[in-house]
Amino acid sequence: MAGQPSKVARPRSVAAFERALTLMPGGVNSPARAFGAVGGTPIFIDRADGAYLYDVDGNRYIDYIGSWGPMILGHRHPEVVAAIERALAHGTSYGAPTEAESELAERIIDAVASIEKVRLVSSGTEATMSAIRLARGYTGRDMLIKFAGNYHGHVDSLLVAAGSSAATLGAPNSPGVTAGASKDTLVVEYNDVAELEQAFTAHGDKIAGVILEPVVGNMGVVAPSREFVDALHRLTQKHGALLVCDEVMTGFRVAFGGAQSVFGIQPDITTLGKIVGGGLPVGAYGGRAEIMNYILPAGKVFQAGTLSGNPLATAAGSATLRLLKEESPYERLDALTSRLANGLHHAVERAGIPHTIARVGSMMTLFFHPGPIRGWREASQCDTARFASYFWGLMDRGVYMPCSQFEALFVSTAHTEADIDATIAAAEDALR
CATH class of the missing domain: 3.40.640.10 (Type I PLP-dependent aspartate aminotransferase-like (Major domain))
Known part of the structure; x- marks a missing residue:
C-alpha cells in the first residue's frame, strides 16, 4: 500500500520538482511539501480560487489543506x-x-x-x-x-x-x-x-x-x-x-x-x-x-x-x-465538516478498514487506527501505508488532502455540500 504511485500523469509537476531539487534542499522550502510521508512526486500549484487548487498540469483539486489552515474563507476572497x-x-x-x-x-x-x-x-x-x-x-x-x-x-x-x-x-x-x-x-x-x-x-x-x-x-x-x-x-x-x-x-x-x-x-x-x-x-x-x-x-x-x-x-x-x-460562519463550517466526517466514516467502514475520525469544528483527521486517539502513543500506531494509498487515491480523483497521516484537514466557507459529497464519492471509489 505504501507510496503507491499516482495513476494520473503530471509531467509538468515532475519537471518542476526535478528543477527544484537542484536549487533547494529536498526541492522544497518546507519539509511537508516533499510528500515524504506518502511517496511520489509533489504536486506543483499554479493558482487557487475559492475551494480549489489548480496544478501546473491543469488539474483541479478540492482543497482541504487551505495553506495548512489560514484560508478559512477560501482562496482569493x-x-x-x-x-x-x-x-x-x-x-x-x-x-x-x-x-x-x-x-x-x-x-x-x-x-x-x-x-x-x-x-x-x-x-x-x-x-x-x-x-x-x-x-x-x-x-x-x-x-x-x-x-x-x-x-x-x-x-x-x-x-x-x-x-x-x-x-x-x-x-x-x-x-x-x-x-x-x-x-x-x-x-x-x-x-x-x-x-x-x-x-x-x-x-x-x-x-x-x-x-x-x-x-x-x-x-x-x-x-x-x-x-x-x-x-x-x-x-x-x-x-x-x-x-x-x-x-x-x-x-x-x-x-x-x-x-x-x-x-x-x-x-x-x-x-x-x-x-x-x-x-x-x-x-x-x-x-x-x-x-x-x-x-x-x-x-x-x-x-x-x-x-x-x-x-x-x-x-x-x-x-x-x-x-x-x-x-460568524462557524455553525455552517461545523455542519459541512460533520457531513464530511460521517461520509468518510461510512466509506471506510464499508471497505472494512479499522479507523477512527476525530473532529473539532472545521478541523478533522481520519486515523487509520481503531482508536480512540488520546495522544502520541496511539497516533504513532496508525497504518501510514494505508494512509498513503488513500491519499493518492483521492489525489487522482481530484481531492487534495494533507500529505501525512499526522496532519489535520480544514474545511473553508468556500466549500459547498456538492464539494463534500464529491469528496465522499471519491473516497468510496478509492477504497474499493
Whole structure:
C-alpha cells in the first residue's frame, strides 16, 4: 500500500520538482511539501480560487489543506484581496508604526478573552519562540513542559523527542539542536494527567511554563479531556508556572475565540498565526497586560522584527477577522465538516478498514487506527501505508488532502455540500 504511485500523469509537476531539487534542499522550502510521508512526486500549484487548487498540469483539486489552515474563507476572497490591494497602493513595508497594526491588535483582543495586549510577529514559530522567552523572563525560571506530538514550530528548545517518563529531560531530535538548547524541556504525553503531575512533583519550582496545542493538529486532530484541562490549570497555578496555549492552528479556526473558548482553557499567554494573517505571513502572541509589559521596550525581555506588523499582512488579517466576526460562519463550517466526517466514516467502514475520525469544528483527521486517539502513543500506531494509498487515491480523483497521516484537514466557507459529497464519492471509489 505504501507510496503507491499516482495513476494520473503530471509531467509538468515532475519537471518542476526535478528543477527544484537542484536549487533547494529536498526541492522544497518546507519539509511537508516533499510528500515524504506518502511517496511520489509533489504536486506543483499554479493558482487557487475559492475551494480549489489548480496544478501546473491543469488539474483541479478540492482543497482541504487551505495553506495548512489560514484560508478559512477560501482562496482569493474578494474582500481580503481588496484589502491587500488598498494597502499595496501605499507601500509594502515601512519599519515604522502604522494604524493598521493597532486595528489588527484590537480585533485580536476583542475576540480572544485571555488577551489584553498583543505583539505582532512574522510567523507562528516566531510567536512561540517569543512566548517561551517571555514565560521564562516573567517567572525567572528555565524549565518548560511540552507534550509529545505537539508541534510549536522549529524552535530549538521544542524540537525534542518524548522521553519515557515525565521526569526525563528531552533529547534533541534534529541535528543542529544542542543538548544545551533542549536540556530544560520536559516532554509529557498529551492527555496524561499522571505524567503531568509527576513532572510538576519533580520540578515544580523550576518550571516556567507549560505549552500545548489546545486541540492538537500536528499528530492529527486530538482534543483535550476535561480532566487534562483541569490539571493544567490546577498545577500551573499551584506551582506559579504560566500556561501557554499555542493557537497558531486553532485560533479563529475552531471558534472565533479560539479553542480556549471551546474547552474552557484560561491561558496566561496565547500564540496565534495563520488565520490572523489571512493567508499572508503573520504571527502574534498575547496575554495578560502584566505579563506582556515585560517585553521590550515596556520591559526587558527582548524581541524585535523588521517586518513585524507588515502592512500587507495586517490588512489581510484585519479583513479576515472582520468577516469572521460579521458573518460568524462557524455553525455552517461545523455542519459541512460533520457531513464530511460521517461520509468518510461510512466509506471506510464499508471497505472494512479499522479507523477512527476525530473532529473539532472545521478541523478533522481520519486515523487509520481503531482508536480512540488520546495522544502520541496511539497516533504513532496508525497504518501510514494505508494512509498513503488513500491519499493518492483521492489525489487522482481530484481531492487534495494533507500529505501525512499526522496532519489535520480544514474545511473553508468556500466549500459547498456538492464539494463534500464529491469528496465522499471519491473516497468510496478509492477504497474499493
